[in-house]
Amino acid sequence: MRAIRSTTPARGRAARDARARCERASKVSIAVKLNRRDFVRAVVVFESLRSPRADASDATASGNLASTVAVDGRAYASLREALANARSGSTVTLAAASAHEGTFAANVDGLTIDVADGGRATLSHFTSNPYESVLEIRGRGVVVKNLDVAHGSKSVANNYGVFAVEGSSATFESCAVKSTTGSGFAVEGGEVTLVDCVASGCASHGFVGLGDSTGLPGSGRATLERCTFDGNNANGALIRGGVVVHMRHCTLNGNKRYGVELIDCEGEIESSELRNNAKGSINATNGAETYVVVSNDVSVL
Structure with a gap:
């Protein structure tokens, strides 16, 4: 018996959709990691603004002394x-x-x-x-x-x-x-x-x-x-x-x-x-x- 290779459009679309979901999940994961790094960086900047030694650029960027x-x-x-x-x-x-x-x-x-x-x-x-x-x-x-x-x-x-x-x-x-x-x-x-x-x-x-x-x-x-x-x-x-x-x-x-x-x-x-x-x-x-x-x-x- 000869193997049958599926060419059904619906199944093809499903496969493509699955791959797209995986790619989006990967991108979301990367974005979350980037956002976490940005968050940590923001916390560091905030703490430096609270320090008596905050420099002029940080203080000015914060909008608050x-x-x-x-x-x-x-x-x-x-x-x-x-x-x-x-x-x-x-x-x-x-x-x-x-x-x-x-x-x-x-x-x-x-x-x-x-x-x-x-x-x-x-x-x-x-x-x-x-x-x-x-x-x-x-x-x-x-x-x-x-x-x-x-x-x-x-x-x-x-x-x-x-x-x-x-x-x-x-x-x-x-x-x-x-x-x-x-x-x-x-x-x-x-x-x-x-x-x-x-x-x-x-x-x-x-x-x-x-x-x-x-x-x-x-x-x-x-x-x-x-x-x-x-x-x-x-x-x-x-x-x-x-x-x-x-x-x-x-x-x-x-x-x-x-x-x-x-x-x-x-x-x-x-x-x-x-x-x-x-x-x-x-x-x-x-x-x-x-x-x-x-x-x-x-x-x-």
Whole structure:
């Protein structure tokens, strides 16, 4: 009997389909392997971005700042660039003795700005344009340490070297501000804590604490500890419009208005020194005389 060789079209198509399926399976297997390698490579890149030593190309490609980065010309060449790319929880570290000119904004929550090796860095901005602070705080939970800030901007209102806007919150540690046109530190409708900070020799107030546009009680908060506001052309500190103030172990001497002027606010002042201020140590009005408690250990002259 002669063997019969099948030439049935259907069976031929089935064979071709089977071979095609095998080829596709092989390609899928190869693709999966490639994708796994790409995935591993992506993980490595991601981890490098999280490292304090992330280089500029990785950081730029990610679109977000690494968790800690030095503004040293390698990761980022400028503070403004680093802040513009920062993500929530980032730490920006400046080189000790470095100087940075311009206006800067802390936009994201949980941002920290510090200086390497326990040193200090300088931020400065002098302009004829109005309403330009050197450093503006817009996020919440921002921490700023070891900065010297020099400011000059032509304006009457909102003339501040360092400004925390409505809804923001920040802690400043060991920072010094001098404004040749306005006030040093300011908060309007936000929450700030200043520890070991200085605002002396300003054209207006050393510190300004204002509530938000409603002026309701508690619409702003200011905690001032071991701070110095001396030799300013207006008040050492001006607190008004619903702010809750807690001042402890501060020095407010030699200001050309009051050591501290309190208007429509509440809180407490304790263990502080207010001396040789031109119009007096403390002036409290519009309810502040009732709702701000001045402890007996406050030294006034």
